[in-house]
Amino acid sequence: MVHKFLFLIIFSFISSSLFSSLLAQGKVEGSALRVRGGLFYGGVKTDIEKRSTFADYFLVDLNQKWENGRGLDLINQLGADYYQSLGSGLVSHAFFGVQLNGHSRDYEWRSFYPAGIGIKEGTYKLNYNDFNLGLTLSIAPNFRILPKYVLRVVDQSFEGSLLGAGVPSYFGTQKTTAQGIAGLVGAGFEYDLNSDVTLFADLLVYGPLLINGKGSYNNEVILLRTDGGIYSTADGGYLFSSQKFSFGASYQLMPKLRLFASFDQEKMNTKSQSPTAFTLTTAGFSGLGTAGQFLAATKEETIDLTGIKFGLTYDIGF
Incomplete structure (x- = not known):
């Protein structure tokens, strides 16, 4: 709800400011606040799917791939970056900012x-917020490199219903939550083809660096079966890192206002740390089910994001 409210504020501000004073074209000139908002269309594949599938092997329940992973997300790269001018030398700007990203999927399998x-x-x-800090290196009049440090906060949740038709029949629920924080290193690249068109790329290449929060991971499965019941849980820390590659172009619609589109591919590597896991049945403790929960939590898996982003940026001069 907060993301949607912020989205409306930013775009309302852009609409009301279109005809104010003129600024630069492709690159940031002087000190400026660049606000942005965008959409994402593509596939989201969660690490929770892979962990659930692995744990169910130990209950002799074989899952198919989760469907409905592709869709449209309205909150993507929503935020702002402030660029402080450092002069006309090689290091032309220092910048900091925040970007909010949100994805939601209704899976079936x-x-x-x-x-x-x-x-x-x-x-x-899946929600992840990036807090950016970096520099703009003006290598040439039309080419810039933007090394940056990104503090990423990740929060994901899953709530599922499970129904089994057969012998035994069962009904149950699954609830999974995971949160983490990590410092990542990346870089942006910008090349101005002309005064209106800029090509760009954005990478996250290394992490965690400096900050690697323990985070938290919790998975709980309750099954009521015609031959008894099962309760499984795993609870521990949660660590992640990320590799990202994005490339695209922006076009100046009018002074200050630019339209951008890009292809994005990102993998977040995740795993639980030192989890406490167990499985209980109406017959007692299940060593096999416990092993499944523990191994599923501690396996290194990935959150995969692949798709197209498009949106607007707007520069406010200071």
Whole structure:
């Protein structure tokens, strides 16, 4: 809700300011606040899918791939960066800012166990906020490199319902949450083809660096079966890093206002740290189920984001 409210504020401000004083064209001139907002269309594949699939192997329940991973997200790269002019030398600007990103998917999938079929679905939400700090290196009049340090905060959740039709039949729920924080190193590249068109690329290449918060991971599965019940849980720390590659172009619609579009591919590597895991059934402690929960949590998996971003940037001069 906060993301949507901020989105409306920024775009309302842009609309009301279109005809104010003129600024630079492709690059930031002087000191300026660059506000932005965009959309993302593409695929989201969560690490929770891979962990759930692995843990279910130990319950002899084989999951198919989760469906409905592709969709449109309205909150992407929503935020602002402030550029402080440092003069006309090689290091032309220092900048800092924040970008908010949100993804939501309603997954559906089937599973198969020895004498039945599972019908499963769930709602997944991924939010990650990037706090950026960096420099603009003006290598040439039309070419810039922007090394940066990114503090990323990740928060994801999944709530699912599980139904089994067969022998035994079952009904259950799954709730998973994960949060983490990490420092990442990246760089941006900008090349002005002319006064209106700029090509750009954005990379995250290394992390975690300096900051690697322990985070938290919790997974809970409750199954009520015709032959008894099962309760499984894993709870521990949560670590992640990220590699990202993005390239695209921006076009100046009018002074201050630019339209951008890019292809983005990002992988966040994740795993739980030192989890406490166990599985209980109506017959007692399940060593096999416990092993499944522990190994699923500690496996290094990835959150995969692949798609197209498009949106607007607007420069406010100071």
